[in-house]
Amino acid sequence: MPVDIAKGKKSFVQKCAQCHTVEQGGKHKVGPNLWGLFGRKTGQAEGYSYTDANKSKGITWEEDTLMVYLENPKKYIPGTKMIFSGLRKKSERTDVIAYLKSATSE
Amino acid sequence: CYAKTRQTFSAKRIIHLLSLTFSLNIAMASRLTLVLLCLTSLWPCALACPPLCKCYARRAEVVCSEVPLTEFPSEGLPADTTMLTIQLTNITTVSERHLNATPLLEGLHLYSNHLQSLPSDLLRGVPRLHTLDLTGNRLVDLPAGVFHHAPLLTLVLKNNRLERVDTEWLSGDSGLTWLDLSGNRLTAIPPGLFKKLPRLESLDISHNRLEKIPAKSLDTLTKLERLNLQKNKLVSLDPLLFHSMTNLTNLYLTDNRLNMLPPSLFQSLGKLKILGLEENQLGHIPPGLLDPLSSLDEEGLDLTGNPWLCNYKTEHLWRWLQKNKGKVFLPEAIRCAKPNPLAGRSVLSFGVNILLGSLLALVDYDYGWRLGVLASLCCPSHCECSLSVWSTGVVCSQSDLSLFPVEGLPITARLTTSSPLNLSVRCGRRPERRAGPGVYLQLYHSNLETLSGRTSSKAFHSSTPWTSLGNRLACLPPNHALHHGPLLQRYCFRTCPT
Numbered sequence: 001m002p003v004d005i006a007k008g009k010k011s012f013v014q015k016c017a018q019c020h021t022v023e024q025g026g027k028h029k030v031g032p033n034l035w036g037l038f039g040r041k042t043g044q045a046e047g048y049s050y051t052d053a054n055k056s057k058g059i060t061w062e063e064d065t066l067m068v069y070l071e072n073p074k075k076y077i078p079g080t081k082m083i084f085s086g087l088r089k090k091s092e093r094t095d096v097i098a099y100l101k102s103a104t105s106e
Numbered sequence: 107c108y109a110k111t112r113q114t115f116s117a118k119r120i121i122h123l124l125s126l127t128f129s130l131n132i133a134m135a136s137r138l139t140l141v142l143l144c145l146t147s148l149w150p151c152a153l154a155c156p157p158l159c160k161c162y163a164r165r166a167e168v169v170c171s172e173v174p175l176t177e178f179p180s181e182g183l184p185a186d187t188t189m190l191t192i193q194l195t196n197i198t199t200v201s202e203r204h205l206n207a208t209p210l211l212e213g214l215h216l217y218s219n220h221l222q223s224l225p226s227d228l229l230r231g232v233p234r235l236h237t238l239d240l241t242g243n244r245l246v247d248l249p250a251g252v253f254h255h256a257p258l259l260t261l262v263l264k265n266n267r268l269e270r271v272d273t274e275w276l277s278g279d280s281g282l283t284w285l286d287l288s289g290n291r292l293t294a295i296p297p298g299l300f301k302k303l304p305r306l307e308s309l310d311i312s313h314n315r316l317e318k319i320p321a322k323s324l325d326t327l328t329k330l331e332r333l334n335l336q337k338n339k340l341v342s343l344d345p346l347l348f349h350s351m352t353n354l355t356n357l358y359l360t361d362n363r364l365n366m367l368p369p370s371l372f373q374s375l376g377k378l379k380i381l382g383l384e385e386n387q388l389g390h391i392p393p394g395l396l397d398p399l400s401s402l403d404e405e406g407l408d409l410t411g412n413p414w415l416c417n418y419k420t421e422h423l424w425r426w427l428q429k430n431k432g433k434v435f436l437p438e439a440i441r442c443a444k445p446n447p448l449a450g451r452s453v454l455s456f457g458v459n460i461l462l463g464s465l466l467a468l469v470d471y472d473y474g475w476r477l478g479v480l481a482s483l484c485c486p487s488h489c490e491c492s493l494s495v496w497s498t499g500v501v502c503s504q505s506d507l508s509l510f511p512v513e514g515l516p517i518t519a520r521l522t523t524s525s526p527l528n529l530s531v532r533c534g535r536r537p538e539r540r541a542g543p544g545v546y547l548q549l550y551h552s553n554l555e556t557l558s559g560r561t562s563s564k565a566f567h568s569s570t571p572w573t574s575l576g577n578r579l580a581c582l583p584p585n586h587a588l589h590h591g592p593l594l595q596r597y598c599f600r601t602c603p604t
Contacts, residue, residue: 006405006435006436009405010405010408010435013356013380013403014334014356014358014380014382018308018332018356051162051165051167051189052162052164052165052167053160053162053167053169053191056162074171074191074193074194074215074217074218075171075172075193075194078160078169078171078172078191078193078194079160079162079167079169079171079189079191081189081213081215081237083215083237083239083241083260083262085217085241085242085264085265
């Protein structure tokens, strides 16, 4: 199925927006603001207090790493404080990641 | 390490003893001592870490993930641990005694283990615990007092096997702000549960088996911002259920069995941004239901996946959609399921509505004609009337009709070909020879026992061979058009006596 950014946004609002903002200059909530996420290493959003496990994961956030992460975040980064069991459906993950890409960068 | 000076004395003695006993030099003896002290948890040292786990000393975080643990890793757990993650292991229980080893614990993450039960007073030894995640375990039931003692803010019981929730699990002064009970087997909510949770901001009971939410049970949730009731078995909602939730911003009723919504249901939800009503059994929206939702986001309302009945009752929805198209997710996917001729049509595809007293006629826009309004289209009770460019449809099928609908039939419709086109419809007691668009009648599968003898045979267009199917007609009036229609070949009707 082709990527659907509108559906991705809908899923994001329901499952992620409680803890994360996406816009530039958006505030940190329970989780960090995600502006500038793509191409950045884990645990780097300024001003947010990450766990050491997250900071030391050492990978860079791109479509492929996000695909693995968002399926089972706690498995990918053991010791993260993000309490989210994941998006099991591949199509939903693809849509959310597409939305994220559009919403967190110029 | 407050006990350091005391330890130092014993450590010195041990080092001395070891070096004497095993002929070790002092350096090696020191190292050995340190390790021994760490293992026996006498020394809260930075080196300590349970085997199979990873420790991050800076913030006292311990992570034991996807390792063959069968019981709680008490050995070597640093006493100053603030965040403990034990996940994807085979441990089956955690006890108060285990947690007594980490009195400074703030976050306990027990995702995806094999926990089957937890003891009462589990959290007595962790007075700073604010976050407890028990997602993905095998909890079936919990004892009273299980979550007492700790000032929990976040409690996640997602994806377990809980068949009930008990108010006694929580303490009386609970400051819980986030409660997640989704993915369990709950069939009911105890009415008093949320009285204990006045500070709740986020409540997720999705993916359970709730058939109803007791009236008034949510009245104390005045701070609630997010409520997720998706994927339950809710058929109806008490009209006052959400009345006190003035701070609600996200409400998900998706994927239930709701077939109607009380008109005042969303009265207090002036701050609501997102409303999920998709995948229910809604046939229509009562007038006024959506009007209080002044804060809806762009694409914030989802009405797709419902079997909309497109008849005169659809007017309110149609008007609201016209005015608020941007607020709706995929507006063209809001489709009629009934009546049959309109099935699959998007509700918005009807170009013009005709205001009819209390009726709506949906005008078929296929030929691009714009119709101006204006007359009263009548419709017999038990029937649904619709207007298209070429005919007026009166559908009384599959209804409780037992007498031919003599009263209130739309009997003629006159179209003038000016722009906008003018439509006038005459209502009357019986169908007559049509002067404009024809009248076709569908009367099948009702309980008709007779056709009135006063009906004119000319009113029945010959393209209604199915008029009498499935009824209980014993005879047809004389000169009835059906005598000549194709139906006769299949059914033999005798003529009614005049």
